[in-house]
Amino acid sequence: xxxxxxxxxxxxxxxxxxxxxxxxxxxxxxxxxxxxxxxxxxxxxxxxxxxxxxxxxxxxxxxxxxxxxxxxxxxxxxxxxxxxxxxxxxxxxxxxxxxxxxxxxxxxxxxxxxxxxxxxxxxxxxxxxxxxxxxxxxxxxxxxxxxxxxxxxxxxxxxxxxxxxxxxxxxxxxxxxxxxxxxxxxxxxxxxxxxxxxxxxxxxxxxxxxxxxxxxxxxxxxxxxxxxxxxxxxx
Amino acid sequence: xxxxxxxxxxxxxxxxxxxxxxxxxxxxxxxxxxxxxxxxxxxxxxxxxxxxxxxxxxxxxxxxxxxxxxxxxxxxxxxxxxxxxxxxxxxxxxxxxxxxxxxxxxxxxxxxxxxxxxxxxxxxxxxxxxxxxxxxxxxxxxxxxxxxxxxxxxxxxxxxxxxxxxxxxxxxxxxxxxxxxxxxxxxxxxxxxxxxxxxxxxxxxxxxxxxxxxxxxxxxxxxxxxxxxxxxxxx
Numbered sequence: 001x002x003x004x005x006x007x008x009x010x011x012x013x014x015x016x017x018x019x020x021x022x023x024x025x026x027x028x029x030x031x032x033x034x035x036x037x038x039x040x041x042x043x044x045x046x047x048x049x050x051x052x053x054x055x056x057x058x059x060x061x062x063x064x065x066x067x068x069x070x071x072x073x074x075x076x077x078x079x080x081x082x083x084x085x086x087x088x089x090x091x092x093x094x095x096x097x098x099x100x101x102x103x104x105x106x107x108x109x110x111x112x113x114x115x116x117x118x119x120x121x122x123x124x125x126x127x128x129x130x131x132x133x134x135x136x137x138x139x140x141x142x143x144x145x146x147x148x149x150x151x152x153x154x155x156x157x158x159x160x161x162x163x164x165x166x167x168x169x170x171x172x173x174x175x176x177x178x179x180x181x182x183x184x185x186x187x188x189x190x191x192x193x194x195x196x197x198x199x200x201x202x203x204x205x206x207x208x209x210x211x212x213x214x215x216x217x218x219x220x221x222x223x224x225x226x227x228x229x230x231x232x233x234x235x
Numbered sequence: 236x237x238x239x240x241x242x243x244x245x246x247x248x249x250x251x252x253x254x255x256x257x258x259x260x261x262x263x264x265x266x267x268x269x270x271x272x273x274x275x276x277x278x279x280x281x282x283x284x285x286x287x288x289x290x291x292x293x294x295x296x297x298x299x300x301x302x303x304x305x306x307x308x309x310x311x312x313x314x315x316x317x318x319x320x321x322x323x324x325x326x327x328x329x330x331x332x333x334x335x336x337x338x339x340x341x342x343x344x345x346x347x348x349x350x351x352x353x354x355x356x357x358x359x360x361x362x363x364x365x366x367x368x369x370x371x372x373x374x375x376x377x378x379x380x381x382x383x384x385x386x387x388x389x390x391x392x393x394x395x396x397x398x399x400x401x402x403x404x405x406x407x408x409x410x411x412x413x414x415x416x417x418x419x420x421x422x423x424x425x426x427x428x429x430x431x432x433x434x435x436x437x438x439x440x441x442x443x444x445x446x447x448x449x450x451x452x453x454x455x456x457x458x459x460x461x462x463x464x465x466x467x468x469x470x
Contacts, residue, residue, distance in 0.1 A: 017355075020260070021261030021264070021354070022259050022354075023260055024256060024259055024260075029256070095362075096365070097364070097371050097372065098361050101374050103372070118365045119256070120252075120357050120361055120362035120365045123361065126332060126358065127330075135332040135341070136333055137332065137382075139334075139338070143384045144382060144384070144401075145333070146380070146381040147379060147380050147382075148378055148379035149372075149378045161378050161379055165404035168399075168400035169400035170397070170400075171381075171383075
């Protein structure tokens, strides 16, 4: 009887950038009380040990180029499990709302009239550079930082990034998920007037023991990526 | 003897945006092992309960307009305590490297040849909007977000923010620490061609039980701030 009337709830949880120590207290607590955990490729898989033995663990993908579930399938899965009255934890690498597609999941849950909570996480866009010794802002040096995706929605009608404006704006610029498009993006930035010797740092597997950093300039970074076979996940 | 040769270390730790649940596991662990904690106005003060009873707790300020210690004094304090062989935890609201002035502290420690570690935190710039129901990015809607400070270093020679370029760039824009300058900044943005009916949300005491949100447009936000006496800390 109690079972039948129990309300489900979905927690959209940032799992942090990879280092288990950068998981938040609330994220850990959510996993410890989960009945269903839907997790990503970029989440530290050790987090699953915190889940109750009875919890259902569902791998949602998405290694670049190898989506296990589509975004629509994930949205439907979260809604279905929540509607069944489950405590559902959707674990997402980094932060759910900074290029995490958490907005789409929140929208799907809201549209279905289901309760959800967003638990922000430490973004790899900030922590990755920090672990490589690069502060994204420095008072006296720059007053702004722009985070952009190198992996835009292919269905979007206009390429939303105005590289000429970005070049004029300056400041720190952090690109997420664009390593496989780095050549095209660097060319576009140079064509928009960005200086060729602009320092560029690529960081893969940020904050984990597999972290690697590759340094170059806007002009030579694509070549170095190819030479080192430097692949995703990178910023 | 062991006491004398012990190496000190300084941890520059992001305390998260305010909600105790958004503190990372490593941040908690750092406080639990601290011999000295140097903390800010914006840190959740309940974190101090995690410190050992023997730990020295030092309040560094900085409520807007009421700096308790200057940045130079904080830098010197961290270096001194670390040089004494202490386990020093520098707790900073949000993330130390996203407008946290952690870069300056790291530089001062590095210049003094002292070991330090950066522990990234959840930034209020991302978590604040999330708690107000605003995703900073939404695939299909925008591909970039710019974080800028409304509170630039007065000693910087050029105002680093090119509002015209920012206007052209578009995307989500999050200003930190600018509530007392909102009128001037909104005027400068409109003069740079940003549309007057651009939706603006201000969030103060983000993620805490005191969180308040104020909604307006670029044209009327300054008036609303004045009418509501909406003060710092806000984004």
